[in-house]
Amino acid sequence: MPIWFWLVPIASVVALSAAYGFFRHMMKESEGTQTMERIAAHVRAGAVAYLKQQYRVVGIVLVSLTGVFCVLAYVFHMQNPWVPFAFLTGGFFSGLAGFIGMRTATYASARTANAARHSLNHGLRVAFRSGAVMGLTVVGLGLLDIAIWFWVLTAFYGTDDSHQVVVITTTMLTFGMGAAVQSLFARVGGGIFTKAADVGADLVGKIEAGIPEDDPRNPATIADNVGDNVGDVAGMGADLYESYVGVILASAALGAAAYATHGTDVQLKAVIAPMVIGALGTLLSVVGVFFVRTGEKATQKQLLGSLARGINGAAVMIGALSILVMWGMGLDNMWGLWLALLVGLLTGITIGRAAEYFTSQGYAPTKRIAGASKTGPATVIIGGVGEGMLSIAIPVMAVVVGTALAYFFGSHFEFSTSTMSMGLYGIGIAAVGMLSTLGITLATDAYGPIADNAGGNAEMSGLPPEVRERTDALDSLGNTTAATGKGFAIGSAALTGIALLASYLEEVKIGISHVLERGNSYRFPDGSELVSTAQDQLQALGLMDMMARFEVVLINPKVIVGMFMGAMLAFVFSGITMKAVGRAAGQMVDEVRRQFREMPGIMSGAQDPDYARCVSISTRAAQREMMVPSILAIAAPVLMGLVFGVPGVLGLLAGAAAAGFSLSMFMANAGGAWDNAKKYIEEGHLGGKGSEAHKAAVIGDTVGDPFKDTSGPGLNILVKLMSMEAIVVAGVTVAVHLV
Amino acid sequence: MATYLYLSIIPEALVASMLPPDDFGLYYAIGSAKRSRGQAIFFSVDRDALDRADFPLDEIDARCVPHPDGSPKLSIYLSIYRVLERVPREALTALHLATDDGRVLTVKPTQFVPDGENRAHLYQEFCPVTPRIVSRLNPAEFGASITDGSHHVSVPRIAFAELTLGNLKNNAEHPDVDNLPYPNIGHLRDCLRELAFGSDKATKTVLRQMTDEVLFRTIRNGFFVADADGITAFPLPSRDALEREHLAWWRSAQTTFGH
Numbered sequence: 001m002p003i004w005f006w007l008v009p010i011a012s013v014v015a016l017s018a019a020y021g022f023f024r025h026m027m028k029e030s031e032g033t034q035t036m037e038r039i040a041a042h043v044r045a046g047a048v049a050y051l052k053q054q055y056r057v058v059g060i061v062l063v064s065l066t067g068v069f070c071v072l073a074y075v076f077h078m079q080n081p082w083v084p085f086a087f088l089t090g091g092f093f094s095g096l097a098g099f100i101g102m103r104t105a106t107y108a109s110a111r112t113a114n115a116a117r118h119s120l121n122h123g124l125r126v127a128f129r130s131g132a133v134m135g136l137t138v139v140g141l142g143l144l145d146i147a148i149w150f151w152v153l154t155a156f157y158g159t160d161d162s163h164q165v166v167v168i169t170t171t172m173l174t175f176g177m178g179a180a181v182q183s184l185f186a187r188v189g190g191g192i193f194t195k196a197a198d199v200g201a202d203l204v205g206k207i208e209a210g211i212p213e214d215d216p217r218n219p220a221t222i223a224d225n226v227g228d229n230v231g232d233v234a235g236m237g238a239d240l241y242e243s244y245v246g247v248i249l250a251s252a253a254l255g256a257a258a259y260a261t262h263g264t265d266v267q268l269k270a271v272i273a274p275m276v277i278g279a280l281g282t283l284l285s286v287v288g289v290f291f292v293r294t295g296e297k298a299t300q301k302q303l304l305g306s307l308a309r310g311i312n313g314a315a316v317m318i319g320a321l322s323i324l325v326m327w328g329m330g331l332d333n334m335w336g337l338w339l340a341l342l343v344g345l346l347t348g349i350t351i352g353r354a355a356e357y358f359t360s361q362g363y364a365p366t367k368r369i370a371g372a373s374k375t376g377p378a379t380v381i382i383g384g385v386g387e388g389m390l391s392i393a394i395p396v397m398a399v400v401v402g403t404a405l406a407y408f409f410g411s412h413f414e415f416s417t418s419t420m421s422m423g424l425y426g427i428g429i430a431a432v433g434m435l436s437t438l439g440i441t442l443a444t445d446a447y448g449p450i451a452d453n454a455g456g457n458a459e460m461s462g463l464p465p466e467v468r469e470r471t472d473a474l475d476s477l478g479n480t481t482a483a484t485g486k487g488f489a490i491g492s493a494a495l496t497g498i499a500l501l502a503s504y505l506e507e508v509k510i511g512i513s514h515v516l517e518r519g520n521s522y523r524f525p526d527g528s529e530l531v532s533t534a535q536d537q538l539q540a541l542g543l544m545d546m547m548a549r550f551e552v553v554l555i556n557p558k559v560i561v562g563m564f565m566g567a568m569l570a571f572v573f574s575g576i577t578m579k580a581v582g583r584a585a586g587q588m589v590d591e592v593r594r595q596f597r598e599m600p601g602i603m604s605g606a607q608d609p610d611y612a613r614c615v616s617i618s619t620r621a622a623q624r625e626m627m628v629p630s631i632l633a634i635a636a637p638v639l640m641g642l643v644f645g646v647p648g649v650l651g652l653l654a655g656a657a658a659a660g661f662s663l664s665m666f667m668a669n670a671g672g673a674w675d676n677a678k679k680y681i682e683e684g685h686l687g688g689k690g691s692e693a694h695k696a697a698v699i700g701d702t703v704g705d706p707f708k709d710t711s712g713p714g715l716n717i718l719v720k721l722m723s724m725e726a727i728v729v730a731g732v733t734v735a736v737h738l739v
Numbered sequence: 740m741a742t743y744l745y746l747s748i749i750p751e752a753l754v755a756s757m758l759p760p761d762d763f764g765l766y767y768a769i770g771s772a773k774r775s776r777g778q779a780i781f782f783s784v785d786r787d788a789l790d791r792a793d794f795p796l797d798e799i800d801a802r803c804v805p806h807p808d809g810s811p812k813l814s815i816y817l818s819i820y821r822v823l824e825r826v827p828r829e830a831l832t833a834l835h836l837a838t839d840d841g842r843v844l845t846v847k848p849t850q851f852v853p854d855g856e857n858r859a860h861l862y863q864e865f866c867p868v869t870p871r872i873v874s875r876l877n878p879a880e881f882g883a884s885i886t887d888g889s890h891h892v893s894v895p896r897i898a899f900a901e902l903t904l905g906n907l908k909n910n911a912e913h914p915d916v917d918n919l920p921y922p923n924i925g926h927l928r929d930c931l932r933e934l935a936f937g938s939d940k941a942t943k944t945v946l947r948q949m950t951d952e953v954l955f956r957t958i959r960n961g962f963f964v965a966d967a968d969g970i971t972a973f974p975l976p977s978r979d980a981l982e983r984e985h986l987a988w989w990r991s992a993q994t995t996f997g998h
Contacts, residue, residue: 211840213994465979692922
C-alpha cells in the first residue's frame, strides 16, 4: 500500500476529531433564556421525530435493495459479491453524517442567538463552527468509509494484478449507491417536509391570519424551523456526502482504468491520488475554519468576506500544497493533473459566484424581478422564470469549459482518442478538486439554516433589537451562502455525473467479465463476440472500443430513446415533487386552519398550538410523497437497461445529466431570486413591506419555494442516483436485455 | 366584572364590553367564532364624560352582563351613526390600535405641539369620512380647517392620522420613494406639485376614500382628534420604543398588507 494512502484515514480522524471538538465547544455555550430553550427543544424534538420516521423508511428500502443485490450476486452471480455490503455501508454513513449534522444544528440555533447577545463575532463563530461540524463529519466519514473499504479490498484481492485494482475500484464505486439512495430520501423527503411546513405556515399564518414570520402562535412555525434543519442540513449533508465519495471513487476507478497498462505501481498512485487530494483538502478545511471571524460592526459585505476568507484560504492552500503532494507521490502527468485540479477549483468558484449573482438582491437580475412586482404577481413569475433560465448559461459554460480543459490537461495536453481514458481521469481529478474543500464549503451551507433558526429563536423570544439586528445579519448572510451552496452542489453533481458516466463503461466490462467467468461467450450489439476464455481481450478494450462495440452513436435509436427518456425523467421528477409539495402544503393549511378554529386561545397566547401535530403531518406527507419519485429514480435505469441494454442506459444517463443539470440550476436560481426579490422589497424598496409590490413578490416567493428547496436540489440527486444505479446493475444490464 | 366603553372608528360605533382593551382588540380584530379579520382602531371612552341624552348609557348596566356560563359579554352596540361628533374629546382616554392578528398597542392622549417644519403633510381621515389628503397645514391647522362650520365642506369632529411622505415632504420630485407603500405614487406627486405651485388651495384630495387597511408603519407623529375647540394628539411611540417595548405589536403591524 503506497504510504500516501495513510493520509486518508489520518485526515478522516483529524476531521472527525475537529468536528467533535467544535461540537463540544458549541455545547458549552448557553442556550439563553427559558423561552429560547423551550423553542429550541420544540425544534429539536420535531427534527428527531422526522428523522426517526425517515430512517425507518430508508432502512426498509436499503434492506430490501440489499436483499435484491444479494440474490443478484450470490444466486445469479451477475454482480460482485461485495456490492450488498458496500451498498449498506454507503447508506449508513450518509445517514449518520446527516443525523450528526442535524442534531448539531438543532443544538446550535439557540446558542447562536444567545451568543449574538454578546457580539456579532461570537454569534458568527458559534454558528459557523457548528456548521463546520456538519462539513467535517461528512468528509470525515466519507474518507473513513473509503479508507476502510480500500484497505479491506486490497487485502482481499491484492494489488499485484492491474485487473484486480480495476475490480477493487469499481467495487468500491457501488457503495456510492447506498449513499445516493439515502441522499435521495433525505433531500426529496426533507425538501417536501420543509416546503409543506413553510408554505403552509405562510399561507395561513401570514396571509390569512396576519401573523408575522416565526411567531409562536403559528402552529406550523416549529415545523418550518424543523424543515430548515431536515432539508438544508440533513438533506444537503447526505447529498454532498454522496457527491464527495462518488467523485473520489469514480476518479479512482477512472485512474485504475487509465493507467491499467502502466504497471500496478503507477496505477495504484493514480487510484489513491483522488483520495489523497480529498484528504489534503479536508486537513486544510480544518485550518480554514479558524480563518472565519469578524468585527462587531461588520457590514454584510464584511461578513461575506469573513466566510470567503475561510473558503478561499483553504482553496489557495490546496492549490499550492497539492503540487507538492503530487510531486511527492511521483504521479504520472503531474503538471497536467495539477492544472486539472485547479480547473475544478475554479469551476466550483465560478458556479458559486454565478449563483450568487443571479440570486442575491445586490445584483441586477434579482432587482429586475423585484421591479416586475410593481405590475403584479404575473410579471414577477414571468421575470423569475426568465432570469432563472438565463442563469444557467454561466454554470453550464463553466462546466463545459472546465470539462474540456480538465480533459485536455489530463490527457497529456492533447485532444486525442488514444488518451481518452487519461482525459476522463483528468475530469475526475477536476471534480475532486472542486469538492476538495467540501469540509469548509459545506460548513457555510449548514451555517445558513443554523443562522436562520437563530433568527427565528431571537424573534420568538423577543430579544432586544440590537441582538435581532445581529441575528438578522447572520441570517441574511446564510441566505446568500444557501444559494451559492445549492449552485455548488448542483455543479459538483454535473461533474460527478460525467465522471460516473465514464466509470459506467468500466463497470460494464466487469459485468461482461462475470459472463465470461461463468463459461459463456458474450456477443456485443455490433455482432462481435468474446468467447469465455477471452478475458485478456476484454481487458484490452479501451473506452472507444467499448463505445463502438455497443454502438453508442447518436443515430442509434437505443441511444436517442434513452436520451429522450432521461430528459423526460428530469421534468417528470420535478413535476411530481412540485405537486407533492402542493398536496402536503394543502394538508398543512387545513391543519393550521383547524387549530385556529378549534383552539381559540392560540391567538391570544393563552393556549399553545399543537406544534407536534404539524410536524407529524409534514413528516407523514414527506414520507408518502417521496415514494413515487424515489421509485422512479431507482427503477428507470434498471428498466432502460432491461429493454435497450447498455446504449439505452448511456443515452438515459446523458439525457438526464444534460436536462437535469440545466433544469436543477434553473429551479434553484429562480427560486432563490424570487426569495431575495421579496427580501429586497422588505428592506424598503419599491414600496416596502405591506405594499402591492410586496404582495406580488410574496406570491413569487411562495411559487419559488419548492423550486429552490425541493425539485431543484432533488434533480441533481436523481442524476447521480441513476448513474450509481446503472453502475450497480451493470452486470444485470449486460446479461439481460430485450433488444 | 368591569364594564368598558369603546368608540370604534372603523366602523364608527360606540360599544360596551366586559373585555379590557387588549382582549377587546383581539376580539374585534379576529372575531370569536366567525374568524373575521381586520385591523381595529378604537378609543377608550370615559363614561362619565358622555351626555346621557346622547347615548342609552343605562342599557350598559342592563345588557352588558356576563353570560350564564360566567363568560364576559363581548360587545353591546350602543350607537352606530354620527357617534364621534357626540363624544367629546375629553372623553377619549386612550387610543388602541389592533393589528390584523389581534395585537393591541395603547397610546395616551397628549397636547399637540407643532414641529415648526414648513413641509407638506399627508393625512388619512378615519371618521366620519375617509379620504386621504395632502396639505400644507399642520395637524392642528388641518383639524381646525376641516371642522370649521363656516366652510361648505366640514364635519363637527374628525379622527385622522398623519402618514409619512418620506422624501416627498419637501420635494415632490424626489426620486427616492422606495419605502412608500402607497398606490399610484405619480398621482401623489401631482397632488403635491399642485399644492406647492398650482393654486392657493391648502389641501388636495389624493384618494376619495380608504379602500384598504392603513399600514401602521406609515403613521408619522400619530393620530389626532380635532374639532372647532382644538385638537388632541395620540402620538405613537418612537421606532426604538416600538422595537424594544412593543415588539410583538410592531412585528404584527408590519405583516399587514394595505395602502
